[in-house]
Amino acid sequence: MGFLQKQSWLKQHSFSPKRDYEKMGTNAYQNYVAIPNDGTDVWEIDPRNLKFENKVASGSYGDLYKGTYCSQEVAIKVLKPERLNTDLQKEFAQEVFIMRKVRHKNVVQFLGACTQPPNLCIITEFMSGGSVYDYLHKQKGVFRLPSLLKVAIDVSKGMNYLHQNNIIHRDLKAANLLMDENEVVKVADFGVARVKSQSGVMTAETGTYRWMAPEVIEHKPYDHKADVFSFGIVLWELLTGKLPYEYLTPLQAAVGVVQKNLRPTIPKHTNPKLAELLERCWQQDPALRPDFSEIIEILQQIAKEV
Structure with a gap:
């Protein structure tokens, strides 16, 4: 945030305790309670x-x-x-x-x-359970369908919240999903996340090629649906415990995804509704991908049936 932006931001969001307390007393129809600000940022850590x-x-x-x-x-x-x-x-x-x-x-x-x-x-x-990636690859863990669905629902709820706040994560993958001591899964690592620009257009190569939506790989404008594509790849990771396109370099994978419509192979015994969700999440056309509120409903429906 530039100095001037910060100044104007502070103007909109600053309180003068004296002024605001005086207002509080007299102004009964004030629309919110003024909490005095001591001038230090609450999140600045010593x-x-x-x-x-x-x-x-x-x-x-x-x-x-x-x-x-x-x-x-x-x-x-x-x-x-x-x-x-x-x-x-x-x-x-x-x-x-x-x-x-x-x-x-x-x-x-x-x-x-x-x-x-x-x-x-x-x-x-601190997330004592480590990452979902480590669980899959280092501890050679596998998720049975019920726990896979719970993980997927946790992630979808976190992502839905971010999207409702206009935040695009842009680097969703199993390594950025962390587990706490109660096996609640949380989305982590906002190094490359972006607040969606008001114009709605974002371009930039970021994230990791194996998880990346085709429009992001191609430096085209993209939106929150890019995260849905990555989520589809994450679901596949949970299902198989494998690295996407393990036999390809990241660059080969990226070229395949864009030019040849390459996608990971869905195991043949996969729950058909889950397989259908995967296919929808990684559609080439972002408009055809569901958003996370719909994904949550679908996953909860499947969970009821298993």
């Missing part, structure tokens, strides 16, 4: 209150640690200082801007961020 325990993962962006913040278990994503170019800072700002507004039981809860370079980090609830 690094002195963070304790780092062990490193959980590392990626190109930096490292993920388990730790505590004011004695609650948290995950701390630390951006590598040497990678801190303007692009990464922009992505960081983007992620904080999106996450601080988001609250849903199937979306990993953002707790705050340290925003003073060079130590930029994002603090979220």
Whole structure:
């Protein structure tokens, strides 16, 4: 957010305690209760209150640690200082801007961020169950149909919430689905998510090729239906425990998806209604894909029948 934008944003959203308290007393038809603002951002975290325990993962962006913040278990994503170019800072700002507004039981809860370079980090609830990807590939876990449906419904509810708030995730895949200690699955990792532009047009190559909708691969304008395509691939991952197009490089997969209508093979014993949902989610034409509110209904219907 540029300085001027921030100024005008603050103007719209700022409170002067004195002024607002005076108004509260006199103005009975005020349309909301003014909560005074002490001028500090509620989500700005003092690094002195963070304790780092062990490193959980590392990626190109930096490292993920388990730790505590004011004695609650948290995950701390630390951006590598040497990678801190303007692009990464922009992505960081983007992620904080999106996450601080988001609250849903199937979306990993953002707790705050340290925003003073060079130590930029994002603090979220800690998900002790790890990722669905690790469960499938490292623990060689399999989901029986009832638990597969529960996972799929959790993810759909989280995604439906994001879409209702005009947020497109853009990098939906099993590795970005995390499980808590009660096996509730939550959508994570908003590094490349975007608030849908009012024009409704978004272009940019992002996400991971194997999960990516054809319109995204081709740099065409796209919308929230791109996430539905990726969700179809995720459903297939849950069903098979395999990597999509494992015999192809990511680039070959991308070319196949766009030019040859390539899709993963649905196992022949798949529940027919689930197979039909998969096919609909990965339609080439985004308009033919269901949205998540419909997906939730379909999955809940299948769950009733199994």
